[in-house]
Amino acid sequence: MNNPPLARRLGDTIHVSPLLHKVVQMSGCSGDCIGEWLLKCAVGRGASHYERGFPIELPPDHPELGDEELAVALCLGQHSYNSTFIRAAAQLLSSPTTDPVRLARLAVMERVEPVLLHVAGVAARFAPDAQPWAYLLRHLPKRLPCPPDALPHWSRFVSQTGVTAFGGGPDIKWLRRRESDR
16 A cells, blocks of 8 residues: 655645656656655765665666755655655755755745754754754744644654663764765
8 A cells, every 4th residue: 555645644735846857857767766766865975874775777866966955855745655755854954065045945945844844843852953954943934734643753863772771861863964075
């Protein structure tokens, strides 16, 4: 059974996305292949928490697709709901190289504000000064209220260790992008 599109899960309509059109043309993929290709590209660019084997027939990454575009494309309402896409987008964007102004503009244009505001709200708890999340909380419009269980739980955006035998509590860290020498 297929998951419903993310937009339906959020109580939104699916809009015609110019970014998705660009991604389809760049990648040569369509349907479910698009999401897998985007995820593969995000992992290759530093969303290392979601590293796994990808089908060899997936095309290579296209560096002319910006990181902000790649992450927003992972959050588009057209995709069948897949929490890994949202979580990989969050890790990819958790980087000092992310342009928060460009990201906010893309989020509004592609109607992914509810998704990014959800992530930003979680980031505010565990990495309150982290960019681009603090910027998005201040600058993104709250276009649509997000149903409580529509998006991944806060624990899916962090790494955490358990309580230790020495009385220490859990160590919770916001998942950040693995920076490379790209």
